[in-house]
Amino acid sequence: MTAPHIIVLLGVAGSGKTTVGKALAQKLGTAFVDGDDLHPVANVRKMAQGIALTDDDRRPWLARIASWMDAELAAGKSGVVACSGLRRAYRDELRDGRRTLLVYLHLDRAVAHSRVAARVGHFFTEKLLDSQFATLEEPAPEEDVLTVDARLPVDDLVAEIAARSVRME
Template identity: 55%
Template sequence: MADHLLPPAIVVMGVAGSGKTTVGELLAQRLGWEFRDADSFHPAANIAKMTAGQPLTDADRWPWLAAIADWIDAHRKAGGHGVVTCSALKRAYRDRLRNGHTDVRFVHLKGDIEVIGARMAARQHHFMPTALLKSQFDTLEPPAPDERALSISVELEPEQIVEAVVNMLERDTAPAQRV
């Protein structure tokens, strides 16, 4: 793949429990890119609020999204590439992460509330309680076609999801064919 044609960042998005961290880490390893989990950008107040079972408001999310957008912009300025996770539930949030750049790509991990709820119930040592999952689904605005996101089922194995993303990147960076 032509490095200069690759996006500066891929944002692995979806509701809590959709597998963002697992897929993001595997994708970053496969591509040889830096990886950051969006949870590492949250201020302590956000984590405390979610731990207490309170959904975040937009006012809580804007500084968090700005910090992730700054990380993406730093990769752009350095000529590098990165994979970051972020729920990115609303288009306005994704627009903030893009920060006016159309080359940031999103991978939307989608699934139904029962499948994702069962995954959340099985994980340990995470601050996001299963009780907040419905609020995430209520907030979710799936990416529109003009956002050029890859939407992929969480029922696939993480390695299959990574393979689909790599195939998408290869299609996007392949030279145009003459007919």
């Protein structure tokens, strides 16, 4: 059995963070939280109006995610969280002193646009996607982030991430 850790699924909107996260958490028997659900109301309103978030907007959101991670780890539990983690500084904040496996669901702009355009009832609109790609700092090799192809079938992604998670001894 592996020591408690948090798997953080990273990527732009449409990369499959929520879909993969739910399936992964079910496979691993852990809790899942969608970072979208932890956004302050002001952030959701802003995005629903088509206004991109700033670093200042993201700070309280990242703090909420970190608090959830800390609570799970303090309780001796592993978990899975979906969070765009677009900048290295955000990823560093989420990793800070925690046992984590960061997984970047890499997706090109065209596929991301088609996936986001197909969503129904989500506050994040297709027009905001360009701002995410503008903000995105793809993980560098020294960050030790597992990068996977988000176009792969969900079951394949879950199997690959779960196998890496098991090796976190």
